[in-house]
Amino acid sequence: MKSTFTGIKSIEDFDLKDQRVFLRLDLNVPIKNGNITDTTRIDAALPTIKYALEHGAKLVVASHLGRPVSEADRAKYSMEPVADKLGKLLNCEVILVEEPESEAPKALLRGLKPKQFILLENLRFNKDETENGDSLTDAICEYTDIYINDAFGASHRAHSSIVGVPTKVPRHGIGFLMKKEIEMLDKVMQNPESPFAIILGGAKVSDKMGVIENIIDRVDTILVGGAMAYTFLAAQEVPVGNSRVEKDRIKYAHDLLERMKMRGKRMFLPVDHCVVAKLENTSEVTVTSDAAIGAGLLGVDIGPKTIELFRKEIMSAKTVFWNGPMGIFETPAYAKGTFAIAKMLSELKDATTIVGGGDSAAAIKASGFADKVTHISTGGGASLEFLQGDKLPGVEALRDRKA
Numbered sequence: 175m176k177s178t179f180t181g182i183k184s185i186e187d188f189d190l191k192d193q194r195v196f197l198r199l200d201l202n203v204p205i206k207n208g209n210i211t212d213t214t215r216i217d218a219a220l221p222t223i224k225y226a227l228e229h230g231a232k233l234v235v236a237s238h239l240g241r242p243v244s245e246a247d248r249a250k251y252s253m254e255p256v257a258d259k260l261g262k263l264l265n266c267e268v269i270l271v272e273e274p275e276s277e278a279p280k281a282l283l284r285g286l287k288p289k290q291f292i293l294l295e296n297l298r299f300n301k302d303e304t305e306n307g308d309s310l311t312d313a314i315c316e317y318t319d320i321y322i323n324d325a326f327g328a329s330h331r332a333h334s335s336i337v338g339v340p341t342k343v344p345r346h347g348i349g350f351l352m353k354k355e356i357e358m359l360d361k362v363m364q365n366p367e368s369p370f371a372i373i374l375g376g377a378k379v380s381d382k383m384g385v386i387e388n389i390i391d392r393v394d395t396i397l398v399g400g401a402m403a404y405t406f407l408a409a410q411e412v413p414v415g416n417s418r419v420e421k422d423r424i425k426y427a428h429d430l431l432e433r434m435k436m437r438g439k440r441m442f443l444p445v446d447h448c449v450v451a452k453l454e455n456t457s458e459v460t461v462t463s464d465a466a467i468g469a470g471l472l473g474v475d476i477g478p479k480t481i482e483l484f485r486k487e488i489m490s491a492k493t494v495f496w497n498g499p500m501g502i503f504e505t506p507a508y509a510k511g512t513f514a515i516a517k518m519l520s521e522l523k524d525a526t527t528i529v530g531g532g533d534s535a536a537a538i539k540a541s542g543f544a545d546k547v548t549h550i551s552t553g554g555g556a557s558l559e560f561l562q563g564d565k566l567p568g569v570e571a572l573r574d575r576k577a
Contacts, residue, residue: 177360178569179353181573183346184347185349187347188320193320195321196236196314196321196322197226197233197235198236199215199324200219200553201215201216202240205239212539216256220264222349222350223264234294235291235294238298239251253294265289267289268293273295274295274313274314279294304333306338308338311334311339314334321340321347323346324348324351329566329567330568337570346571347572355553358528358548359557363561367525369395369490370392370491371494373497373515374386374398374399374497375498377400377418378402379405381558382498384558390437395491398441399480399498399499402420403476413466415469444473444480445464446465446479447467448474448476448508449468451470476511484515485518488522492525493525494526496515497529497532499512499533512537513540513541516541516543526549527549528550529549
């Protein structure tokens with residue numbers, strides 16, 4: 175299988191001194207009352223920013239933030255808190271430029287000092303960004319000598335700053351975060367050390383079908399928790415009470431169980447559950463004696479027997495990919511299963527452990543074990559699309575056409 179890096183340059187391949195470098199990052203961080211509540215994506219971007227500054231680049235950083243839909247959203251989705259945080263973390267002056275299409279970036283770049291760089295205001299304030307319009311693309315190209323994409327979490331979107339600019343800027347490549355993301359996911363896709371286990375959770379079977387189909391021949395074991403497990407149990411005619419079931423995916427779930435069996439691969443479903451009559455009844459959680467959930471009850475987490483069952487499989491694995499929580503982990507009473515999985519991954523010493531972004535990334539951070547796994551992807555949707563074999567527009571835009 176051809177490496178994802180074929181025909182793609184890295185930031186280290188360019189002489190950045192006195193070059194105008196446009197660095198597309200994913201700084202789409204959660205902000206509440208003007209304060210950033212999770213700096214993970216900012217922290218992940220720092221090595222590439224530092225490298226560019228240390229090598230003399232005249233730097234323009236850009237990102238989107240949230241989903242602004244009108245002029246009234248400008249205050250809510252401004253990059254100002256991000257600019258403040260970057261300035262403090264890097265001990266630099268971050269100049270926030272309101273209009274990427276104005277003359278301001280060009281004028282400011284001419285006079286930038288070593289400890290200064292430009293941050294463009296939220297790219298999605300300009301409709302050309304999501305529409306991949308020429309106006310924004312051409313404006314950015316006017317002040318870009320080298321384009322670097324380090325926004326893995328946004329690279330599944332064919333937006334102006336992701337595909338438009340690198341198409342028109344001949345010198346382009348990836349940053350350190352993109353490189354690490356692709357290296358880790360390539361390891362899962364191309365050369366996973368066996369035993370290879372995948373832990374899948376979250377709400378929908380349909381969200382994970384592409385990944386399952388693309389990886390079924392490489393994986394040794396699939397462990398299923400979260401709400402998607404109830405669809406698989408329903409496919410085996412196990413009662414699941416009022417738990418969420420994707421009725422249109424029951425046949426797929428049944429067929430997948432059979433295919434795994436025929437391939438000599440193992441698939442584990444919950445053998446007990448934490449259940450409640452109503453989601454708000456957090457003090458009334460009970461544990462089922464087996465995989466069946468009684469009428470009027472709904473599953474909110476995997477049970478203790480399932481945790482131990484999963485533990486035996488996970489602790490013998492050499493490669494583990496985890497995407498999707500085991501229950502409604504945002505509610506402490508329903509988080510035991512998810513946090514138990516996080517702890518198991520933290521205890522694996524000689525294994526590659528990859529957490530696939532989104533809710534799983536939030537869960538392992540909340541568990542306190544984030545620093546004990548090999549890699550946490552910053553891109554939920556992007557990592558899933560990559561693993562299901564889709565070509566990411568933001569990666570393909572950087573590839574030498576001759577490769």
